Amino acid sequence: MIVTVTYNPAVDQTIQFDEQMAPDRVMRADEAQFDAGGKGINAAQLLTAMDRPCVATGLLGGFTGSFIRETLQGDGVETAFVDVDGTTRLNTTAIAAAEEYKLNQAGPTVGESVVDSLLERVRAQSPDRVLVGGSLPPGLSPDAIDRIAGGGDWETIVDTGGDVLRELDAQYGLCKPNRTELGDATGADVSTVEGCADAADTFRERGFDRVLASLGADGAVLVGDEGRLYAEALDIDVVDTVGAGDALLSGVLSAWEAGADDETALRTGVAVSSQVVKRAGTAVPDLNDIDSLRDGVTVRRL
Ligand SMILES: Nc1ncnc2c1ncn2[C@@H]1O[C@H](COP(=O)(O)OP(=O)(O)OP(=O)(O)O)[C@@H](O)[C@H]1O
Numbered sequence: 166m167i168v169t170v171t172y173n174p175a176v177d178q179t180i181q182f183d184e185q186m187a188p189d190r191v192m193r194a195d196e197a198q199f200d201a202g203g204k205g206i207n208a209a210q211l212l213t214a215m216d217r218p219c220v221a222t223g224l225l226g227g228f229t230g231s232f233i234r235e236t237l238q239g240d241g242v243e244t245a246f247v248d249v250d251g252t253t254r255l256n257t258t259a260i261a262a263a264e265e266y267k268l269n270q271a272g273p274t275v276g277e278s279v280v281d282s283l284l285e286r287v288r289a290q291s292p293d294r295v296l297v298g299g300s301l302p303p304g305l306s307p308d309a310i311d312r313i314a315g316g317g318d319w320e321t322i323v324d325t326g327g328d329v330l331r332e333l334d335a336q337y338g339l340c341k342p343n344r345t346e347l348g349d350a351t352g353a354d355v356s357t358v359e360g361c362a363d364a365a366d367t368f369r370e371r372g373f374d375r376v377l378a379s380l381g382a383d384g385a386v387l388v389g390d391e392g393r394l395y396a397e398a399l400d401i402d403v404v405d406t407v408g409a410g411d412a413l414l415s416g417v418l419s420a421w422e423a424g425a426d427d428e429t430a431l432r433t434g435v436a437v438s439s440q441v442v443k444r445a446g447t448a449v450p451d452l453n454d455i456d457s458l459r460d461g462v463t464v465r466r467l
């Protein structure tokens with residue numbers, strides 16, 4: 166089973182406008198929605214919807230924290246969160262005339278003792294895999310993720326970016342950078358798919374058994390002991406891409422949990438992510454067609 170750790174959850178507010186953003190005037194939204202978010206939480210929702218045993222953990226506080234807890238419980242997601250004093254952040258995606266603006270808060274400041282409390286929650290579940298997803302709130306350093314990775318005999322998967330990804334120091338089963346994060350972390354030229362696979366290969370030497378690089382509309386690359394695989398994205402009408410990376414990763418993990426090889430896992434990831442980008446926000450989309458979508462994903466070896 167999988168435990169997800171979200172150190173910095175968020176209520177995702179998605180607002181849609183049918184005109185371009187403009188300064189110095191009131192913009193009135195046509196549609197608005199709130200979802201329980203944060204990368205590990207999104208993954209837990211998707212894994213639960215795909216019938217994979219999963220428990221969502223992380224840090225929650227304030228009215229936004231209560232919203233997330235209630236939403237997950239309503240969706241049948243098992244939870245084991247640690248309460249914090251501050252208020253969980255509210256992140257906003259504004260979709261205006263086909264442009265996407267992502268506005269993420271820093272999150273509440275927390276003390277390092279939360280890592281011990283979280284490790285306790287994780288150990289209590291005896292998971293096979295632990296996914297640590299998203300940014301760190303103020304007060305925590307990359308050591309908070311390394312400590313989860315070194316805290317038990319589970320395989321740790323990490324989905325974080327920026328300096329945090331560069332500074333991780335433990336042994337990981339997988340990391341999932343997007344193209345920008347992969348380029349920033351390696352300094353490599355990631356303008357081509359081959360360049361991304363080369364960068365993923367070098368990144369593996371830093372302690373990651375596999376690297377899953379998400380390339381937006383260009384698809385995804387998975388590099389590991391089974392080889393260098395590239396999957397094209399499906400041709401779909403995109404509404405917003407928030408949570409696309411979490412969906413790709415959830416599809417891959419879901420397939421691995423069912424015993425699939427890397428190629429099938431990559432196909433599944435692309436299929437799940439294509440369903441998520443077709444709709445606004447980060448709520449779980451319709452996953453009934455995943456098997457047929459997966460069969461339509463083109464994969465080649467690089
Ligand atoms: N425009 C698109 N068309 C088709 N598929 C897409 C598109 N954008 C994203 N995807 C799918 O979603 C996957 C993940 O996308 P992306 O690389 O944008 O993730 P990300 O940057 O990690 O996203 P986030 O951080 O918001 O979760 C891609 O590998 C692809 O399968």
Ligand SMILES: O=P(O)(O)OC[C@@]1(O)O[C@H](CO)[C@@H](O)[C@@H]1O
Nearest residue numbers: 175202203204256269299300408
């Ligand atoms: O600020 P972070 O932690 O990097 O990303 C947080 C976030 O943007 O990622 C998810 C989509 O992947 C959203 O649910 C959430 O708001």
